[in-house]
Amino acid sequence: MGFLPLALPLAELEVGQHLYWQLGNLKIHGQVFISSWVVIGALLAFVLVGSRKMERDPRGMQNLLEFLWDYIRDLAREQIGEKAYRDWLPFIGTLFLFIFVCNWGGALVPWKLIHLPSGELGAPTADINTTVALALLVSLAYFYAGLSRKGFRYFEYYVEPTPIMLPFKIIEDFTKPLSLSFRLFGNILADELVVAVLAFLVPLLVPLPAMVLGLFTSAIQALIFATLAGNYIGEAVHEEHH
């Protein structure tokens, strides 16, 4: 990117630079945590305000909360199945809400107004650490779901319908978190980069369609991640009927 006039004051592109915080001898990405706390704070504030006074006849924010809950329940029930979805509803719902609010927060909050010594604020899901963490949580979740529901019979899943499937199913356990994390990371980062590059080249109006498209893909990515997580858990708890 050396050919871009980096001296322009309007927008700058910083990729792969982080605000490092030292925690003992561990290093963490400060900008990810700052924006994730903002996102989590907004989410909790919304939930707290909405569920403060719940009645049988919903009014105001309660309607929105119930709509969300219903949406997430349908998602979880469809993917996991009638029997086990209740246990996993909070996990799937949290994944959906967290990713959704992260993605939209990255696109809607004017982070660039806050200057950091190094790196820049943005969607927490545009950092590979966040998406890998979420994807590994999904892996743990479906292993736990399968083992807790079926015990060691869970491993029958690897040789069904035929033992030939064994290597593929083992590879799947690695590709699932890989594809989950990289899909989310890639989409959100690419969206931020496209918007940043467009804003860098033509600051007015031109980036707007890309931003709108970014909002759309952000929402879709949250839905895809939650749906796939539910699907994996559903696969793990699925009972074969012989």
Next chain:
Amino acid sequence: MTSWLLLGATEGGLFDLDATLPLMAVQVVLLTFILNALFFRPVGRVVEEREGYITTSRAEAKQKLAQVERLEADLREQLKEARKATQQLIQEAEQDSDKLYREALATATAEANASREQARREIDAQRESALGQLKGDADKLGALIVDRLLAAQ
């Protein structure tokens, strides 16, 4: 900007995995529990309570509707019977009054006939007695005329 794609070889880069990952995972797990306590459980309870309420209300309404339909059918049956009874009563009353009318008419006709017969018989008797008397008078008068004529000679 030259080393931004290096896979963790030096500090920084797009694929810089470090302690952010486990901390973020812990954060998300905590968020799951907090959201479960603040959002999923209470909202789920409210929604499911409402669903239960609606289900029971519907069942109750259905039951009441069935009861109403049964009562309506019952009342309809009663109404039909009452109508039938009324019809019968009217018919009977009509028949009664008809009979009474016929009886009254018959007696009246009979009485009228009887009194006419009696009157005719009385008239006949009077006429006969009047004729008899007339005949006697004529005879007497004749005899008187004969006596007078014979005495004058």
